[in-house]
Amino acid sequence: MDLDVGLSGQPVFVRTTTVSWWRNDQPGPRSLLIPTAVPIVTAEQAPEAISVEDGTTLHSFGGHLYRRHGIYRGIDESMNEVRPGTPEFPVEKHLVFGACDSAADAEQKARERIEHEQFLIVDDIVHIRCPEPRYAVVSSGLPGGRGSTQIKAVTGNDRRLRPSDYFRADDFEAARAHAIALAERRGDLDALPALRAAKPTITIHDPDAVRLVTPARESEEVMRQRETFRSLATNYDRVLQDPLRSSPLEEAEAWERLVAAREALLDSTGDALGHAAAQGPYENRPDTSGR
16 A cells, blocks of 8 residues: 655555546647545544444544445445555546646546545545435325335435435434324324334434534424415416406405415514525535635
8 A cells, every 4th residue: 555644744545546638629638647645544533423224334534424435335344345555446547538628627627526535544444425324204105095104314315305304313303203293194104103113223423423404494383384375376376377367356365365474474484485494404514625
């Protein structure tokens, strides 16, 4: 393994990336070399912070989380022992880009590709930066007993889920309460026994590693008010789009009902459109994009 010492005295594993490219206005291939340094630490320096029931263990270092880098993630940790200097993580790698405006342009694109994956070597095993695990309440199938509601441990946001369906790793009981309420509303009665008996699938070893920020959660009453407001807004839009079938009185009444619903929401939350509730979960971690 090629070792070096960084500017801070931190041992690093140096990788060199050869970037092949060519100019838009000139024929012929060109290349440039970009060295990158992967920090080398011990398990004491990057202790276990969070583990998931599927076998994934996350280490904490520099305010970020890292898991073992391997293609068998979550199946068997011993199969994920990718070591520096092996074919799976070589000292030299090669990137090929198409036409670029200049060497600086090619280097910028290459660095964006390289820095997208942040690595860390813990006890001679390669780890990769990863998102923080969280609980997601997921429903599938049709309501009315023809579907199911579950609590899953996930490591990212799904656009098909509402922001309010996500919960921090240390907030399992809130996730369970939300799942039970959702299952009852949907009629997923067969899912209720499993939800009530469910146990946390994420274990927290270091509470400081849990930094997920979840959106403000609204009460059932506010959610009903918001649904009424959206329904009235849709109805008012329909009235405006069909003036030949809607009288001026109908338009005025639709507008008055919409304004009243908006005022009720403002009195309850001060946020008629639900901007705060629509904010997806995000991780409050150090920004290293500028390094």
